[in-house]
Amino acid sequence: MDMKISPSILASDYANLESELKKIESSDLIHVDVMDGHFVPNISIGAPVVAAIKKVCGVPFDVHLMISNPLKYAEDFAKAGADIICFHVESESNTRETVDKILSLGKKAAIAVKPGTPVEEVIPYLDDLAMVLIMTVEPGFGGQSFMEGVMPKIEKLRELGYKGDIEVDGGVNPETIKIAARAGANVFVAGSAVFKSESPKETISVLRSNAENA
Numbered sequence: 001m002d003m004k005i006s007p008s009i010l011a012s013d014y015a016n017l018e019s020e021l022k023k024i025e026s027s028d029l030i031h032v033d034v035m036d037g038h039f040v041p042n043i044s045i046g047a048p049v050v051a052a053i054k055k056v057c058g059v060p061f062d063v064h065l066m067i068s069n070p071l072k073y074a075e076d077f078a079k080a081g082a083d084i085i086c087f088h089v090e091s092e093s094n095t096r097e098t099v100d101k102i103l104s105l106g107k108k109a110a111i112a113v114k115p116g117t118p119v120e121e122v123i124p125y126l127d128d129l130a131m132v133l134i135m136t137v138e139p140g141f142g143g144q145s146f147m148e149g150v151m152p153k154i155e156k157l158r159e160l161g162y163k164g165d166i167e168v169d170g171g172v173n174p175e176t177i178k179i180a181a182r183a184g185a186n187v188f189v190a191g192s193a194v195f196k197s198e199s200p201k202e203t204i205s206v207l208r209s210n211a212e213n214a
Contacts (some may be wrong), residue, residue: 003211004028004187005204006062006167009053010044011143011191017049021057023200029062029084031169031189034077036067039091040140047076054081062187064112064169066139067091071098078105086110086133086167089121099128110167114139119153126162131187136180137170143192146171151183158184174203174210181214 006029012020021030032050037043054061063082067073070087071094077085085102089095089111102109108130111122115135122132134153137144147170154166167187168180177188190207197203 001186002028003181003208004165005194005207005211006031006187006189007194007200007204008033008169008189008191009195011195013195014045017053018056020195021053021059024194024204025057025059026201026204027059027194029187030057030059031191032061032063032082034063034065034067035140039068039088040066042140047073047080050077050082051080060084062086062110062167062189064133064189065091066112069093071101074098074101074107075105078102078107082107084108084110084131086112086131088112088114088139090114090117095125099125103128110165112139112169113153115147115150119156123160126157126160126164129164131165131167132157132162133167133169134185135170136168136172136176139169144171146173146176146179148176148179151179154180154183154185172207174206177207177211178214181211186211 008031010033035044060083065087110131112133169189172190173193
C-alpha cells in the first residue's frame with residue numbers, strides 16, 4: 001500500500017501561503033484543517049481560502065472539516081476545490097446523508113473519529129469511504145503529542161478487511177510515523193514536523209521513507 005504524506009497547512013505561515021505550499025510540492029496530499037469555533041474551540045479558515053490556494057497548488061486537497069454541520073457546507077468545499085472531504089462522525093450532521101452528499105458532489109468521502117470515539121462507529125459506511133481518519137490527538141489545535149493508545153483502531157479496521165486509506169492526524173514525526181505505519185495506517189498528516197523543519201522537502205522524504213520501512 002502506498003504511503004502518503006499530507007502536510008497540514010495549519011502549521012504554515014498563513015501570511016505567505018503560496019510560498020509555503022511551494023515548499024511541500026513533493027507531498028502526496030495537502031491537509032487543510034477547517035475549524036468553526038463550535039465543534040472544536042479553535043477557528044481556522046473557510047471555503048474562500050481553500051478556493052484561493054487551490055489556484056496556486058496542484059497537489060490534491062485533503063480537507064478535514066472539524067465543524068458542527070458538515071452536511072451544510074460540503075458543497076461549498078467541493079466547489080472550492082477539495083478532492084477529499086473528511087468530516088467527523090461526532091458532528092451534528094446525519095452521517096449517511098453527509099457521505100452521500102459528498103459522493104454526489106463527485107468527491108472522495110472520508111470520516112474522522114476522535115481519540116475517545118469507538119472505531120465501530122464508522123463500520124457501517126466503510127464501503128463508501130475512500131479514507132478513515134484516526135485522530136491521534138484531540139482535534140482543534142496543532143502541536144500536540146501523538147496518542148499511541150489509539151493504534152488498535154487502525155488494526156481493527158485492517159482486520160475487518162478495510163482496503164481504503166487510513167490516515168492519522170496529530171503528533172506525527174519521523175519516529176511516531178513508524179508506530180502508525182506498523183499498525184496499518186498509510187496516510188500521515190504532519191504539520192509542525194514539516195513546516196518547522198529546515199527543509200520541508202527533505203522532511204517529507206524522511207517521513208515517507210520511515211513509513212515505508214516500518
